Amino acid sequence: MNEEQKKELIEKYKAEKAKGVKFWPDIIYKDLLVSFALFILLVGLAIFVGVANEPPADPSDSSYIPRPEWYFLFLFELLKYFPGQIEWIGTTVLPTIAVLALLLLPFYDRSPFRHWRKRRLGVTIMSVVVVGMVALTIMAVATTPPAAEEEVVAATLPEQILLGEELYGVHCVECHGAEGEGGEITGVEGLEGVVLDPINARDVMYTFTDETLFNIIDYGQPDLGMPPFGLGYGGELRRGDIIAVVNFMRYTWDDRAELPQEVAQASAVPALAEGEVPSYEVHIQPMIKRYCVSCHRPGKKNNNYLMRDYNEIMTTGDHAPNVVAGDLGSNTIRMLHREEIEAGGPMPPTKALKPELILIWEKWIAGGAPNTAAEAAGLTLPAEFLPVEATPTAAP
Amino acid sequence: MAERVFTWLDERLGLTAIYNTVLDRKVPKVNWWYTLGSASLFLFVIQAVTGMFLTVYYVPSPDHAYDSVQYIMNGVAFGWLIRGIHHWGASLMVLFVFIHMLRTFFFGAYKYPREVTWLTGVFLLLTTLGMGFTGYLLPWNQRAYWATTVGTEIPGTAPFIGSFIERILRGGTDLSAVTLARFFAVHIWFLPAIILLLIAVHMYLVIRLGISNIPKEGE
Numbered sequence A: 001m002n003e004e005q006k007k008e009l010i011e012k013y014k015a016e017k018a019k020g021v022k023f024w025p026d027i028i029y030k031d032l033l034v035s036f037a038l039f040i041l042l043v044g045l046a047i048f049v050g051v052a053n054e055p056p057a058d059p060s061d062s063s064y065i066p067r068p069e070w071y072f073l074f075l076f077e078l079l080k081y082f083p084g085q086i087e088w089i090g091t092t093v094l095p096t097i098a099v100l101a102l103l104l105l106p107f108y109d110r111s112p113f114r115h116w117r118k119r120r121l122g123v124t125i126m127s128v129v130v131v132g133m134v135a136l137t138i139m140a141v142a143t144t145p146p147a148a149e150e151e152v153v154a155a156t157l158p159e160q161i162l163l164g165e166e167l168y169g170v171h172c173v174e175c176h177g178a179e180g181e182g183g184e185i186t187g188v189e190g191l192e193g194v195v196l197d198p199i200n201a202r203d204v205m206y207t208f209t210d211e212t213l214f215n216i217i218d219y220g221q222p223d224l225g226m227p228p229f230g231l232g233y234g235g236e237l238r239r240g241d242i243i244a245v246v247n248f249m250r251y252t253w254d255d256r257a258e259l260p261q262e263v264a265q266a267s268a269v270p271a272l273a274e275g276e277v278p279s280y281e282v283h284i285q286p287m288i289k290r291y292c293v294s295c296h297r298p299g300k301k302n303n304n305y306l307m308r309d310y311n312e313i314m315t316t317g318d319h320a321p322n323v324v325a326g327d328l329g330s331n332t333i334r335m336l337h338r339e340e341i342e343a344g345g346p347m348p349p350t351k352a353l354k355p356e357l358i359l360i361w362e363k364w365i366a367g368g369a370p371n372t373a374a375e376a377a378g379l380t381l382p383a384e385f386l387p388v389e390a391t392p393t394a395a396p
Numbered sequence B: 001m002a003e004r005v006f007t008w009l010d011e012r013l014g015l016t017a018i019y020n021t022v023l024d025r026k027v028p029k030v031n032w033w034y035t036l037g038s039a040s041l042f043l044f045v046i047q048a049v050t051g052m053f054l055t056v057y058y059v060p061s062p063d064h065a066y067d068s069v070q071y072i073m074n075g076v077a078f079g080w081l082i083r084g085i086h087h088w089g090a091s092l093m094v095l096f097v098f099i100h101m102l103r104t105f106f107f108g109a110y111k112y113p114r115e116v117t118w119l120t121g122v123f124l125l126l127t128t129l130g131m132g133f134t135g136y137l138l139p140w141n142q143r144a145y146w147a148t149t150v151g152t153e154i155p156g157t158a159p160f161i162g163s164f165i166e167r168i169l170r171g172g173t174d175l176s177a178v179t180l181a182r183f184f185a186v187h188i189w190f191l192p193a194i195i196l197l198l199i200a201v202h203m204y205l206v207i208r209l210g211i212s213n214i215p216k217e218g219e
């Protein structure tokens, strides 16, 4: 652009300004309006969409599919077209060219024209690039598999404790017992007869920090027979899971930590009303999760009796059926009462269930072993479980 | 009284002069696309303010980062709102800065005499992307960890100096406490300082040169 063109341009601009508006209030008004709308949008997004909860970083879990922020997706997609040896073209050459092209734009585009009709080449290139970026982003979104098994993440402490309780029930009960009480291990291959000290005791809780507990669970105590549970050491628990188990142990067994109210309510087996028939869903399942499933799941020694859902409980096992609706002589009841029968020894092998819990099992089976609470509502208990009617005595 | 305070201040600070040059000036009649720059500025301010609140509770170490974010979400009053706004504000800011760049491109606003405005603008775009990249790691969750692992591998493929850059970004061969510390420092000190400086120059130029008029046919 020569000096004359510059002068002409500045004259024209002055004329435009003279015909124009005041910055304050005309322009500021529009700006504020847009900013205000943006603010409302942001608050709305924060309230109604929020931020997705993610499990903590776990360097050992390399199965995780990386998902960059959406505005970098086009770059990731682009890289797929430059595999192996020529990867650096996509990662280095193209981005460098793009940045330089942008930076130097005013210096190589020397034409004085600003209207798009006189800048067709530049406008076309930019449009193609932008459309390409949008297309690549869409392709990236379409081809990334949906977030693996959209896992539930326990965010709050109560959620973590409940998750930890469940995981403890599955992974630890078979050796350490439902309450961490230890004792002689029965029914666990390789450790038969080993006697474990309690891990719920005060001295354990007071001497082991959360970090120590985490590490013991993460890589186990191979010399002593405690298996590793961390993903990085061949186990199946992720970092977040182990943290949950540690929190469960801390908040249930350490007398210095107070179990949050919600947890105490959520994890207790709900009380029964007089004459109510218990159901699998509400009463039996929580007990099984806590006292039985650790051994009664695939890959464990259990006479092929699996207890992960209602169907399995009613039908599986070498001595199936182990639960017969209405029959208090069912294997399960007899074993809970610590009888030695053909199907095996007392259940759970190490420590008897509390009598009030066994009573719930009896009422459930006697009442017809219903699955859901709705089914249970239509059933009645046999007479022996009902309170004896007090004979009204005549007033003196 | 208020008047006397004002005259006293005006005499020393030159408030009227500022008012005359910054606010009380004529500009060409423009359309809504011209609000994108101020929208970007607004989003930057939002990010700065919410970000400052987040640093009160955030702890930049691998052992505590995740928990501190959980605490912000569950323990701090309105922490979830602040984090939500910062989270979405980041995305919106990238979007708005980018569209603002497109606006100035398609309107030919980068031409004489606004070349330097454009130059500072390009750097603003790059630093904004840098903010997005460094901020993404801070929650230290699975998504953050693996996206950054892959993200730092990308410059690592550059010929000759690639692995060197990757090591600088990560502060070692793998993502570690050092990476987190570096990303945190860059996210809350280095980049914001640079952006602030760039915005100052950018704004000075916009005011000095005036906003460009909408180009007419033949211009």
Ligand code: HEM
Residues within 6 Å of the ligand: B033, B034, B035, B036, B037, B038, B039, B040, B041, B042, B044, B097, B098, B100, B101, B104, B109, B110, B114, B117, B118, B120, B121, B122, B123, B124, B125, B128, B199, B202, B206, B210, B211, B212, B213
């Ligand atoms: C944090 C990022 C940014 C902020 C806060 C910002 C702010 C602003 C504001 C408030 C204006 C005046 C109003 C308007 O035209 O919308 C402006 C103008 C301008 N901006 Fe930006 N901007 C940013 C990024 C960019 C980028 C990425 C570019 C281009 C690469 C750019 C190039 C320009 C140009 C050339 C003008 C002059 C427009 C004209 O006179 O018509 N800016 N900017």
